Amino acid sequence: MTVGASVTPELADYDEAVASYDPVLGLEVHVELGTLSKMFCGCATAFGAELNTQVCPTCLGLPGSLPVLNQQAVESTIRVGLALGCDIAAWCRFARKNYFYPDMPKNFQISQYDEPLCTDGHLDVDVLTPAGTTTVRVEIERVHMEEDTGKSLHVGGATGRIHGADYSLVDYNRAGIPLIEIVTKPIEGTGRLAPELARAYVTTLREVMRNLDVSDVRMEQGSLRCDANVSLRRSPSDPLGTRSETKNVNSLRSVERAVRHEIRRQAALLDAGGRVVQETRHWHEDTGSTTSGRSKEQAEDYRYFPEPDLVPVAPVADWVERLRSELPAPASVRRRELQARWGMSDPEMQTLVNAGAVDLVGDTVGAGAAVDAARKWWLGELARHANERGTDLSALPITPAQVARLVQLVEDGTLNDQLARQVIEGVLAGEGEPDQVVERRGLAVVSDDAALTAAVDEALAADPEVAEKIRGGKVAAAGAIVGAVMRATRGQADAGRVRELVLERCT
């Protein structure tokens, strides 16, 4: 049997895959720095501005324009490097990465190649296992600076991708936004935990960025993007296998899913005697699978050479030391403090971290909610919505202050849990603040006994058989009437009070 790249392979069972093969990861994370201006010009960087309004000759690559380095971007990169325990180069240069693409104004990207600003760091990542929390040290190969490209918008066609599109437009607002790329060394020895580790790594890295306040790290807006390299080998003592690089992974959940998918896909290929092709693959959130992009065989030769329009970056030691001394306490320390204050167990805290909910819960508590309630809503109903939408919690259009208000409304009896879920739906649908949703949807708990009594009588009359049973002492049968009343009041009744009334009316 021949299995080539053209044949869509089956996916191997995950347990069997990780029993037969040792997965090795390599993660490349791009982070857009939250500087006020772009990497090499003075244009603004605000997300969501009208297309092609934040542009100038330099970021449009007009003939004759020249780049000037944003010092703030260098400072942010050094701070990230220091937070990751990297060495900061005393002297380094930018390089041109040459390739043709319409979203590249100059048809080269100013990046760093063999002289990155930060090298040899690490990040300790907590991964939750059935046996408890285990800390994995992920070695960081490098952190380097580069400029972002423009953004292609493919118009027409079903998928929004370039294939099948009628035409394409390019928004250059993103062109020249400062990026840093954080590249890990091969992450070995994680075995079946590789997908969770990948997710936990990106989660922890995001926490580091937030803690340094260098980026808003919103995956759904693309200010944090992860490329996941996955390879398999039979045994940890074997040389590294051929890797695939999965791009377009736009949420924490996708990071984990994409890695799991690649392990299963590659295992199936190898099981069938095939070989893994070194290639770029695109992750599809909807199908939970990857498809082939360009393979290494047809990959471009980027013809890197030192960027002659820029002078070398040579951060003086005093400056670097000052930045080091001014770093905030590590995010992990802050996380442990919160855990202690909230009295959470490791798994509970880890779940919050993995869900990207530490700050959200923290801010909700800060806005007046109890920890347990804040945690319950973020990890329960709101996580369900995030999953449905395929985004991160932080991307949901609801603020911690709004969640805190919701908690308060439940506590004071205005809402019950069921109504609160409807309020969340309303807020997410853009219907306004929780109080506005309550009012507009008419969702407050009905506590008017007269109205409830009438509803109870109606329900009893509608089901005389059940009414008779209750009167006969079968108290358990009251549930059916309570349910009918709740349905009739569209969930707005206080179920406990309804029950009391049912029993009252049947005695």
Place this chain on the structure above:
Amino acid sequence: MTDLTRLTAADTAAALTSGDVSAAEVTEAHLARIRAVDGAVHAFLHVDAEGAVDAARRIDARRAAGEDLGPLAGVPIAVKDVIATEGMPTTCGSRILEGWVPPYDATVTRRLKDAGLVVLGKTNMDEFAMGSSTEHSAFGPTHNPWDLERIPGGSGGGSAAAVAAFEAPLAVGTDTGGSIRQPAAVTGTVGAKPTYGGVSRYGLVALASSLDQAGPCARTVLDAALLHAVIAGHDPLDSTSVDAPVADVVAAARQADVAGVRVGVVKQLGGEGYQPGVEQRFREAVSILEELGASVVEVDCPAFDYALPAYYLILPSECSSNLARFDAMRYGLRAGDDGGGSAEDVMAVSRDAGFGPEAKRRIMLGTYALSSGYYDAYYGQAQKVRTLIVRDFAAAFERADVLVSPTAPTTAFRIGERIDDPLAMYLADLCTIPSNLAGNASMSVPVGVAPEDGLPVGLQVIAPPMADDRLYRVGAALEGALADRWGHLLIDQAPELPTTGGAQ
């Protein structure tokens, strides 16, 4: 009344200041001259008669209002078509940019305008400044005012010819391997390449970023200095711009004194392959410097023998990347967009249609030299040669304050003579390239005509980085001594041009 086009920029400025003439009159005179002779010379790709007259009138009005204007306010100038001029076409001599009108001014353009100079138009050039004859212009060659059958040098042949043909007293050129100096030499004019980083490159369409430098073209050393002072100085928009005071080049040109100056004759830049008349005039000029009180020594720069090959690796490498942006996506020529092909197809067809043969040759050379597996052998080695050349210069400047050589090995060759022989064409820059590789300041000064063909010969003066004033001091001294001998400037003996009238 005197012919206003025959005045130097300095004399024009004096006449404007005294109120003897108006900027509008000076501009009109030059526009008339352009109409009369540019049909034969073809120095200009674009003449902005209306804009120039408007600008001149504004200067006149400001002067009349008693405003204190800069020393060159109201003096007309031509700008090489590789420099961005807001609202005025900038083609770089290429089909691929035909019709492109920049939405912004280069820093050089801005400084010219701020200083009150009147931009007459844009001058012809080899495509993207690649060439030594302007024959590689997509819009036809420029003709040497000394002999219309001959090349005016390149790539800035248009700027040099405009000045030599009295179509403009001043022009801005750019020099990547000699594109200001070699045209100056073969047209009997003065051209200076400032220290790398001395003049902002912002808005100068890049050929080779680490080599390009804008500079003045003029008929006298003092005029060149006056223009140099206007355009030089730190620019925050160019990271490679030097943040240091500019040497007082105007004072140096006025000083014009070489007593005690140590002049180094570069051993490697002369001898075999050099036209006898060029060598003869060069040696005479060196003797004059000695007579004027300079001491002359020979300096040895062995790495210069490798300058040309190193240059033809570094330049194409940078150029292949710099010219990548011309892809039909955002501006310039678009060909093959029939709706059937991909963006990449349109890029390929447009680039094939838009670039001329020399541009394609260098893009291919550079793409190859930077390719994975070849980088170290080509680009890497060439950078090492560059370092050796810098060291040779440093050693030479231990023994000499300035270095001298012929500017070009020959006088102007005939149009068509070298167009099919790239290597012969490249040799025209043999003497000028080392300064670009090292970032030195250099100038070409006319030193007579070669006896065998009656065509101008230039002498190159080279100074260490940021010592541009030395060029002007030595250049002006030599110019003055020769003018004393001849009773006039060399350019004044250029033949009369046929007037065709109305060609523009």
